[in-house]
Amino acid sequence: MPIDPICKEPVNESTEFRSIYKNKEYYFCSENCKKKFDELDKSVIRVRRSLKDKERISFGKLKREIIDPGICTLCGACVASCEVLAIAAGKPALKGPCTACGVCYNQCPRTITTESSLIGNVRDVFSARSMLSEVKGQDGGVVTSMLLYALEEGLIDSAVVTVKSEDEPWRPVPIIAQTKEDLLRSAGSIYVHSLTMETLMSAIKRGSRSIAFVGPSCNIDAVHKMQNSPYGLLHMFMRANILKMGLFCMDTFNYEGIKKFLEEKAIPLSTVQEMKIRKGMFRVKAESIQIFPLNELDIYRNGSCTVCTDLTAEKADLSFGGVGSKEGHTTVLARTGLGLELFHDAEDRGYIRIEPLAKEGLESVLRQAKSKKVQMYMIKKRMEKGTAIKAIS
Ligand SMILES: Cc1cc2nc3c(=O)[nH]c(=O)nc-3n(C[C@H](O)[C@H](O)[C@H](O)COP(=O)(O)OP(=O)(O)OC[C@H]3O[C@@H](n4cnc5c(N)ncnc54)[C@H](O)[C@@H]3O)c2cc1C
Ligand code: SF4
Ligand code: SF4
Ligand code: SF4
Structure with missing residues (x-):
């Protein structure tokens, strides 16, 4: 059964909510998820998929290392990368379940993510x-x-x-x-x-x-x-x-x-x-x-x-x-x-x-x-x- 790429829930192939991106068909559980997908920069989806087998990194790590110590620049890269993030009380915060895909952490300009750095x-x-x-x-x-x-x-x-x-x-x-x-x-x-x-x-x-x-x-x-x-x-x-x-x-x-x-x-x-x-x-x-x-x-x-x-x-x-x-x-x-x-x-x-x-x-x-x-x-x-x-x- 296909997985809705937005909410990660299994979805029936007969669903009416579908989108085609780069010759591949995606299935959604609701109008809402389909809309989010259509509005998303698809490169984010690609990065998430490529990160699938790597270390699971949740928003908690970004919060602990960057947001809580007060070194977040409020550039908004994390929020722009993920639909479950928003700025709340002047800081990036979760507004839904985090799937630990690591995208926000890897996009943040303040994290260090390569061995050579x-x-x-x-x-x-x-x-x-x-x-x-x-x-x-x-x-x-x-x-x-x-x-x-x-x-x-x-x-x-x-x-x-x-x-x-x-x-x-x-x-x-x-x-x-x-x-x-x-x-x-x-x-x-x-x-x-x-x-x-x-x-x-x-x-x-x-x-x-x-x-x-x-x-x-x-x-x-x-x-x-x-x-x-x-x-x-x-x-x-x-x-x-x-x-x-x-x-x-x-x-x-x-x-x-x-x-x-x-x-x-x-x-x-x-x-x-x-x-x-x-x-x-x-x-x-x-x-x-x-x-x-x-x-x-x-x-x-x-x-x-x-x-x-x-x-x-x-x-x-x-x-x-x-x-x-x-x-x-x-x-x-x-x-x-x-x-x-x-x-x-x-x-x-x-x-x-x-x-x-x-x-x-x-x-x-x-x-x-x-x-x-x-x-x-x-x-x-x-x-x-x-x-x-x-x-x-
Ligand atoms: C101040 C200091 C902090 C260190 N902190 C860490 C650390 O946090 N983590 C880690 O993994 N390793 C650290 N090291 C390196 C570690 O202690 C060893 O020096 C290193 O692993 C080499 O070990 P060795 O047995 O091959 O060196 P050795 O064969 O024992 O040779 C040690 C060499 O260090 C030189 N040396 C000693 N003290 C100083 C000094 N103050 N300034 C300049 N040269 C000095 C000596 O001249 C000698 O040539 C530190 C070393 C120093 C000097
Ligand atoms: S991008 Fe979103 S889902 Fe992925 S780790 Fe960050 S908050 Fe969680
Ligand atoms: S990407 Fe990093 S620096 Fe930018 S708003 Fe998010 S936590 Fe702050
Ligand atoms: S490299 Fe020099 S400045 Fe850096 S921690 Fe060691 S002694 Fe201090």
Whole structure:
């Protein structure tokens, strides 16, 4: 029995309410449904049909992500796409049953609906781990192992990396690494801004001509801009090839803030061996492992991070993160031909082992990337909940 394309109810083929569209006959249960169909732009029907096998997305998702946080522009695209939507009390609202076809969500200019708009251009995605026992990495130790590979193969003459200060525990210090020892001590993540660009500039001035640069998205953006922007320092950046190794990044915190936070928990920074942020939790390994909800650190979060929308370092040659891979592995996004080639060569020479990234892994990356893209919209809500973001004085 045919289905009425408007109300989705089964309808008898002998009905008098019919329309022909693109040589296909459609049947309706009533004059009302036929009228709606005749007035509709039929492309909407086509999109709905093509979405049939995909994830079911209801109006609730549009309401939750766009309308409730107050970022709806009232363009009316959703209302124009669906007969059960109307503007009520100044907002798009349902006036009938939603079939979860997803059209309104996919038409809204404020939703993010493609992978590339979430994580940028990617040639391939992987999960990998180090094959070197001396590398004690944050996740799979892949960044450090790739740096060792590039240095030992003579592909780079230096790397700009970040180590922990010898005077102040966990204070990040960017260095120009030219030895295996320097690279090994740079392994691990420090959740505090590192002034990497000054160090990159020093490396170029000191005569390095092939440099691997490691930093989170905002640092990679800085390199990209310096390499491309007129009225800048192109005369310096023309001198060196720079391999951009980006780190996924959701937050950094004020150094004094992290110190104060841990001291209040009776964990002196000097005793901390590892800090890890995973799934909204802050895990600190000192004499024992202690886990805290990440939002307890909100007041120490750097202001720049609250408006940052790039989780995965979209302008890097290779991007590395923990999300999406199992413990002890690093998720890797290869973005450029150079990045992909070096990554595979590092495996061929025994520095790393590579696996394809599982579908669920990629989905986790996309989910985290999305929460970063829309975080600005959520700040108002977080402030309403009393977790206003302010830097420690
Ligand atoms: C501030 C920060 C936030 C992060 N947030 C996330 C996140 O939300 N989700 C996620 O999946 N992954 C995140 N990561 C990435 C993750 O922690 C690992 O760096 C990544 O998975 C690579 O792991 P690895 O074992 O291969 O790297 P390793 O072999 O351990 O090498 C780590 C490299 O990171 C560099 N580094 C450490 N701290 C800094 C710093 N502050 N600034 C610049 N470079 C630094 C070191 O120089 C070293 O080269 C974050 C990393 C940092 C530094
Ligand atoms: S277009 Fe209409 S039926 Fe489809 S999800 Fe949106 S509100 Fe529901
Ligand atoms: S399409 Fe999006 S931005 Fe436009 S009115 Fe609907 S919810 Fe608002
Ligand atoms: S969240 Fe963004 S601005 Fe903050 S440190 Fe990470 S990449 Fe930089």
